Amino acid sequence: MKLQDLSNKVISGNRRALAKAITLIESTLDSDRTEAHTLMKEILPHAGKALRIGISGIPGVGKSSFIEVLGLELIKKGHKVAVLAVDPSSPISGGSILGDKTRMEELSQNDSAFIRPSPTTGSLGGVAAKTRESIYLCEANGYDIVLIETVGVGQSEYEVASMVDLFMVLMVPNAGDELQGIKKGIIELSDMLIINKADGDTLVLAENARTQYQNALHIIKKDKFWSPLVLTCSSLQKTGLPKIIDSIFDFQNESKKSGFFEDNRKRQIQRWLKSLFQSELDHYIKNDLELKKKLTSSETKVVNGEISASQGAKEMLNYLLNH
Ligand SMILES: Nc1nc2c(ncn2[C@@H]2O[C@H](COP(=O)(O)OP(=O)(O)OP(=O)(O)O)[C@@H](O)[C@H]2O)c(=O)[nH]1
Ligand SMILES: [Mg+2]
Known part of the structure; x- marks a missing residue:
């Protein structure tokens, strides 16, 4: 073609x-x-028109099951839903594709849904860059909701948080240690915490966890228009979804009204540009042996205490500019 x-x-x-x-x-x-x-x-x-939602959480918390039921509900309301994954945990098998095929069975067969597993090549940075471009492609193709699943490991959730409009963290109700084992930085990034598996034996635990998190979180306010919400849900019994969906669109409306939505996208793209520029620069230097040698000589002088770090930096910039 x-x-x-x-x-x-x-x-x-x-x-x-x-x-x-x-x-x-x-x-x-x-x-x-x-x-x-x-x-x-x-x-x-033609890109830019979707609501981009990041969904993170430890392995097994129920992200794919949640996306299956959330996606189908959104489609019932007339939306078109694309699902992308950023999963650095298993570069060889391509993340949790096998699990996802079965966990998102109904969604994957729906005409209004598009599911794409994580790209398998390259470092996380490369994978994340490709995911950004995939978001644009999905938007140009007519999807108005893009869900991005990522396992809550290492850098991937920060990467995903930096490319979405709304960031959610899924959790399981764990007796006693509700506020442990989850990185504080991630909680601060999240607009919604969803306690999944609020069913059967863990229903009461989930409710208790919800109260505890909500109390701990109400102090954080995101850009004055939104306090992170804590909601419960069972992807198995399909409960809790209407409230979650209402909150998603509340968030979208409020963040647009306050100007945060646009500002945030601008900040994200600026940061992305900076990191792309950095990798272009690295690539350029790596491929020019003479320049690389000069830059390394400055580095050696700094390390040996012959010149200060700021002198070294100026020298390196001069080498680059006069190259
Ligand atoms: N009881 C209960 N079990 C659930 C619920 N949601 C998911 N599960 C189960 O939890 C297990 C993991 O679900 P997944 O949806 O694959 O979880 P995931 O977070 O996508 O896992 P990874 O992709 O491997 O990180 C499966 O056995 C699900 O059936 C729920 O709401 N209630
Ligand atoms: Mg999964």
């Missing part, structure tokens, strides 16, 4: 073209990279 055809088809809502386009942007071949850039340029004016 010609590139122009591909981008036209992506924009016109063709699902196979979307899958193909994502495969193209995930490719690491140099020739594909050039095509991918052209494609992104074409689709960019």
Whole structure:
């Protein structure tokens, strides 16, 4: 398929073209990279329209099961739902694809849903960059909700939080240690905490956990328009969803009204640009042995105490500019 055809088809809502386009942007071949850039340029004016929601949580907390029921509910309300994954835990198997095929059985067969597992190549930074581009492609293809699942391990949840409009953390009700074992930074990033598995034997525990978290969280206020919410849910029994969905759209309305929504997207793209620029620079330096040697010589002088770090930095900049 010609590139122009591909981008036209992506924009016109063709699902196979979307899958193909994502495969193209995930490719690491140099020739594909050039095509991918052209494609992104074409689709960019059509991107940006979805509500982007990050869903994080430790393995087994029920993210995929939650996405299955949430996605189907959203589709019932007339939305189109794309699901992407950023999963650094298993670069070889491609994250939890096998689990997801069975956990998101109904959603994966729905015409209004598109599910794409995590790209398998490259470092987390690379995977995250591709996920950003995949979000744009899904938006250009007509999806108005993009859900991004990530396992709450290492950097991935920070990466995901930095590319979404709304960030959710799923938790399980654990007796006694509700406030432990979960990174404080992540709680501060979240707009909603969802206590999943609020059913059967753990129903009461989940309610107790909800109260405790809500009390601990009401002090945090995000940009004055939103206090993080704590809600319970059972993905198994499909309970708690209407409140979660209402809160999602409340958040969207409030953050748009307050200006946070737009500001946040601008900040995110600025940060992304900076990190892309940094990797372009690293790539440039790595491929120029002479320049690399000069920069290393400054570094050695700093390490040996011959010049100060700030002198060293200035010297390095000069080498780069006069190169
Ligand atoms: N009782 C109960 N079990 C649940 C619920 N949601 C998920 N489970 C079970 O929890 C297990 C893990 O669910 P997943 O949806 O695969 O969890 P996940 O967070 O996506 O897991 P990873 O992708 O491996 O990180 C499965 O056995 C589910 O059936 C729930 O609301 N209640
Ligand atoms: Mg999963």
